[in-house]
Amino acid sequence: MSVFVPTSLDDALAALAESPDATVLAGGTDLMVEFNGGHRRADHVVVVNRVPELRTWQHDGARLRLGAGVTYAEIEREPIAAWVPALAQAARTVGSPQIRHAATIGGNVGTCSPAGDGLPVLAALDAEIELVAADGLRTVRFADFMLGPKRTVRRPGELISAITVPVADGYQGYSKVGVRNAMVIATASVAIAVQHGRVANAHGSVGPTNLRCPEAEALATSRADMGTGHLSAEVIAECSELVRAASRPIDDHRSSAAYRRHAVGVLAGRQLRRAFPHE
């Protein structure tokens, strides 16, 4: 096993070009668990948490480009929290403070577990994932990036370099159910964003990918009064039911499919009520 700690993006990409199958380690909060448990061994590791280009963010008024190495502790706080409140709320549920100091948004996207706390927000915001390799750069919509549980379109030799999301121009919120008040894996989660007069929502831990529910989005968008914040209880209940029906959860030791389906519907409804507080 070799460990390489590049301090520039070019060095990181050169290392990946040389060993395309190298394991990329960012915050380490997923990978080290597997190393420690003996569940995974690697011949080559490229540690990317000291690549300055990955540690920065750019904000142009409408879009926020987050370097893949930005940590959840940074996302949880101002100024990012004001630009993407739902992502900040999700960040606050990622593991513990210690985990958030290390864990990066790029790592969350790279691992791509359907329970990944940040992912429903990225799905709802239609985030763009920037993938860079020694021979070029491409951008993929989050919906196209994630293929299934921990399966993505990232190719050998590619590095996730940035995630771009729109800056909030309406309500954003995130809710996550776990059996503990902190430091818990989501059994169901929901992100909602009202962006340019359209309602978007996406869900976590209730399917193989972080699904959206276009029917609920369309219904809420068409029936909500964006100016006054009105949305009827009936429509919210209908949206909640649509989200419920669209979910594809599984039974496991963390919860049952029936509960997950129930919970994701409830969360979607409550988030809509927070977005549109008036009946």
Place this chain on the structure above:
Amino acid sequence: MSEIYSLYVNGVRRDVRDAWVGESLLFVLRERLGLMGSKGACEQGECGSCSVMVDGELVCSCLVLAAGAVGQPIVTIEGIAPEGAPSDVQQAFVTAGAVQCGFCTPGLIMATHALLERSPDPTEFEIREELSGNICRCTGYGRIIDAVQRVAVARRADGDAS
């Protein structure tokens, strides 16, 4: 399989020899450098017992690849206070009865120092949230919260006096 690299631990450059490069910082601190104060209780970032500062941030050393921390300043429980004398946080933990078996204690001391550094006058809820990554199985947390509050009060009094 193995190589030599250096870590900066508690202000001192320490050579790590004969290590396997897949070892966590926790393992290297304890088994290669003899710094046994950081404790491992889960090896997956779910208990906080191994908390150390790396590059100014509180992290779980079990989730840091040691060979990837080359060149970064690392502070452990052994380096949190001048040798011999307990810090105010350490003393408060003893005085307030925040220690029972003591296994979680070094991690909690590190987390408390980090908390009070950033937020000198935390609310009780803030203390609970900021320390929520540190599991204690003995105390039920009550005396720990008391210890943290005692330090905050004492530091404020010191600040007012000076």
Place this chain on the structure above:
Amino acid sequence: MTDTLVTPTTRSNTQPGRLGDSALRPDGVAKVQGTFQFSGDVSADGFLWGATLRSPHPYARIVRIDLSGAWRVAGVESVITAADVPGKATYGLISQDQPVFASEYVRFVGEPVAAVAADHPDVCRRALEAIVVEYEVLEPLVEPSLAVDGSFPPIHPDGNVIRHQRIVRGDQSIEGPIVVEGTYELGMQDQAFLGLEAALAVPDPGGAGVELHIATQWLHEDRKQIAACLGLAEDEVRLVLGGVGGAFGAREDISLQVHTCLLALRTLRPVRMAYSRHESFLGHVHRHPCRITMRHHADHDGRLLRVEATFVFDGGAYASTSSAVLINGITHAQGPYRCDSATVDGWAVRTNNLPCGAMRGFGVVQACFAHEAQMDKLAAAVGLEPLEVRLLNAMQTGDRLITGQVVESVAPVARLIRELGELPLPSEPVGGHDGDPMRLPGGAGRTADRGDVVRGIGWAVSIKNLMYSEAFDDYSTARVRLADGVATVKFATAEVGQGFVTLAAQIARTVLGVDDVVLDQIDTHIGSAGSTSASRQTWMSGGAVDGACRLVRERVFEHVAARFDLEDYQLAIDGTDVIDTVGDLRISVAEATVGLEIDETFEHHHRPTEDLDELGQGNCHTAFAFAAHRAVVDVDPVLGLVKVVQVATVQDVGRALNPLSVTGQIEGGIAQGVGLAVMEEIISERGIVKNASFTDYLLPTFLDMPDVVIGLVEEPEPQAPLGAKGVGEPPTVSSTPAVVAAIRDAIGKDLVRVPVRPTDIVF
């Protein structure tokens, strides 16, 4: 009002501290500085790492084991199996039914099959991966009822029933007029101490003996079992207590002790073993899952007339302490209430689930969860408040248990209940004053708004036996040496975090009038102290240290009397002086004992107890402690999430010898009770454990623990050497049912199982 309310800091905190003071831990500074040596921190030159190969199957026959691959891994120094155990092939606390290594059959997931020693943990891991074990997988016995009804073929030569015991007392014909009944279940709780199992074994030259540094609850019992398995005499095995990172019952049984010693004796090198968290979940005993059916008969006023109960404890694959847990459970079926008639049937059975044994509360947690749910049902049936029905039936000193035993202990049950009712309720409304959604059920997940949440209040009261039962000759030994005004105290009492080291020094200071107390190493170079369990060390080892100190003090008085021509019975200790109570002499203990060296050893035994007879009658317990809990919870009924807001308790402690330590035991015990109520459970499917990690076995965090309000009732216990009762277990016993009662109160639903899961609330 209570003798002590809430405030551990109101009493003197001055060092060094005498009995009644909140003296500080002597190991506190080392623990906060990280220099305190836990058993996993002990090392030796040239040591090897040891590791264990475990069964992936709950039940299988071992067809073949091929170790050759492991031997070929570079760096491997030893590979051992059952064939390499030189002495007794099995161990166990009560019956020796558990193999050191499985040979013919594996009976639970995680059962040790082989062990290796090598120069690096990863080499060990590779060696374990290279061992080939061919199994014939068998249908596991996972449903305890199949062991009770005898329908499953024996999975062990000792059979599938570990113990069956009935209790039959009083008029068996009583029926009603009020009858309430229910069936209750408890999941498997893990002790989840933070300091994982770890040990260092150092072989004597030539392998003639071994020294083991180990985190355990009972050094001498470990030594007895280890020596038998190693085929060595007990004095050839020396145990030193490595720092113990919590115990809670899980260190009473053998885990890695024999394996570590065997590897050391094989390689003639020091061997360290250290479990991972995953291994720890599989490698120690747990709290018994239990299914309890209860039917209470009462009169129209709510007075208990008769209790009927059936208990089935799932002991898992090996016996451990299951038979004693069973007895604790069934003999506490009535709770802290008078009841003259009882019909109880209890089973502890063997299954292919994880072995179960001791955990804080030891069988009584299970009984209390059931009887307290029943008391609430009874209250509702007769139109009383929960506290009223409990007060009406409250046991007092002199009442008889359903075993016929007279409760001679101080039994201030009614006082506990009354004073609990007076403790303040939480001042903040649902969600707190600021309405931060993080304070609501769901916490950081922001799942609820204030309007989604309802509040509930619940109550529970408990009785818990102290010390060992059923004719066990339970004792503890201490040795005290006084020289140059310094007392040196030696004992084998396992300090597991509870603070006996603090108390021992307080006793010595108080009895001997010295400030300087040195605590000797805790090891097997003195007689047994018994186990640090059953809330017994303050009483038993406290009694031993007190007894040894008193013997030393007599010698001091004899010496002073002779020197000053006084009567020794007129002398007393006052602070740090010896004084003549009828004259003027006042001389410091240090000065009085110059040049003198006094060395005394004392063994404290509690009074004998008896076995139960066929009908479950007999004076089987030593003494009892009582506690009452009130829980306030906020519940989101739609999502099934719970936030425990406050737990208030009044506890019968006899005498608070160290109020700060008592507070710590109470708060910590409540945390474990809250954990069992709302989140902690080892989940298995067909014997396969699904959540053996801290990611999925959830423990309460800072954000899950409620505020705790504490009242102490201090009525000194006449039987107890220092007037003090053990305080460790009662907080865990009745906090769980109080929390569940509060959830029931909030949502109006009959919750019969812990932990209460979101699905139990929602569906």
